[in-house]
Amino acid sequence: MNATGAVAAAVVPAAGRGERLGPGAPKALRELGGVPLLVHAVRALTRSRAVGLVVVAAPADGVAEVVGLLDTHGLDGKDIRVVPGGATRQESVRLGLAAIPAEVEIVLVHDAARPLVPVEVVDAVAAAVRGGAEAVVPAVPLADTVKRVEPRPAGPEPVLDTPDRSTLRAVQTPQGFRRETLAEVHEKALAEEAAAGADALPAVTDDAGLVERFGGRVVVVPGHEEAFKVTRPLDLVLAEAVLARRRAADAY
Ligand code: CTP
Ligand code: MG
Numbered sequence: 371m372n373a374t375g376a377v378a379a380a381v382v383p384a385a386g387r388g389e390r391l392g393p394g395a396p397k398a399l400r401e402l403g404g405v406p407l408l409v410h411a412v413r414a415l416t417r418s419r420a421v422g423l424v425v426v427a428a429p430a431d432g433v434a435e436v437v438g439l440l441d442t443h444g445l446d447g448k449d450i451r452v453v454p455g456g457a458t459r460q461e462s463v464r465l466g467l468a469a470i471p472a473e474v475e476i477v478l479v480h481d482a483a484r485p486l487v488p489v490e491v492v493d494a495v496a497a498a499v500r501g502g503a504e505a506v507v508p509a510v511p512l513a514d515t516v517k518r519v520e521p522r523p524a525g526p527e528p529v530l531d532t533p534d535r536s537t538l539r540a541v542q543t544p545q546g547f548r549r550e551t552l553a554e555v556h557e558k559a560l561a562e563e564a565a566a567g568a569d570a571l572p573a574v575t576d577d578a579g580l581v582e583r584f585g586g587r588v589v590v591v592p593g594h595e596e597a598f599k600v601t602r603p604l605d606l607v608l609a610e611a612v613l614a615r616r617r618a619a620d621a622y
Pocket of ligand 2: 386
């Protein structure tokens with residue numbers, strides 16, 4: 371396999387601040403087992419034979435730092451590029467996508483904040499796109515019952531209804547796309563925002579959501595419980611435990 375045709379490129383949005391994780395460095399640079407989250411996430415992608423190139427969208431003022439970290443952690447032999455990210459996740463993905471060579475036909479988008487995604491999930495998503503899907507998301511069933519509410523910042527929130535849990539999935543990354551589909555929906559979203567104002571549009575928190583907004587077909591493949599996103603402090607505690615368990619297993 372080479373850098374064209376069936377080999378995928380991956381965009382890693384890593385420019386967020388990690389406000390929900392609390393004060394400190396940008397989330398992607400926070401450490402898990404002594405290694406930045408971003409480095410774990412990039413390694414998880416480069417472990418997949420389906421991925422030939424990784425483009426990291428770094429914090430805009432942290433490009434040189436990120437390049438240095440990737441070198442320090444032994445990723446300097448891989449085809450990895452670092453570009454400055456944007457003010458929103460969507461913008462960071464768009465900027466990363468723009469740095470991918472034109473001949474690459476399959477693009478994965480993977481959050482830097484999901485450091486422990488197993489390589490099997492990366493492979494399965496890429497394989498589903500290779501198999502003909504235009505947009506693929508890994509997802510897992512929900513443990514909790516979910517209710518829709520009328521949001522009220524103070525006081526009890528009225529419940530509107532309870533969706534049937536068996537039809538719900540919690541969506542993870544990497545999400546995989548035909549490159550032209552992903553580029554097209556990002557362009558359309560940008561044009562819509564320019565026309566209507568970003569605040570007038572519903573918030574989209576993943577790339578597959580953009581494909582849905584413009585009428586594309588998205589399919590789900592099985593995700594993995596270890597592909598969870600590090601969002602709040604407790605997630606980091608869980609991630610440390612998962613990593614310790616893996617390291618112990620590798621020692622045998
Ligand atoms: N992200 C990005 N550019 C932004 C915002 C987010 O590249 N302007 C990335 C984050 O770095 C992360 C991924 O998108 O890898 C998922 O976002 P999230 O978990 O929300 O991370 P943060 O935005 O950093 O966290 P928070 O929302 O708590 O501030
Ligand atoms: Mg965020």
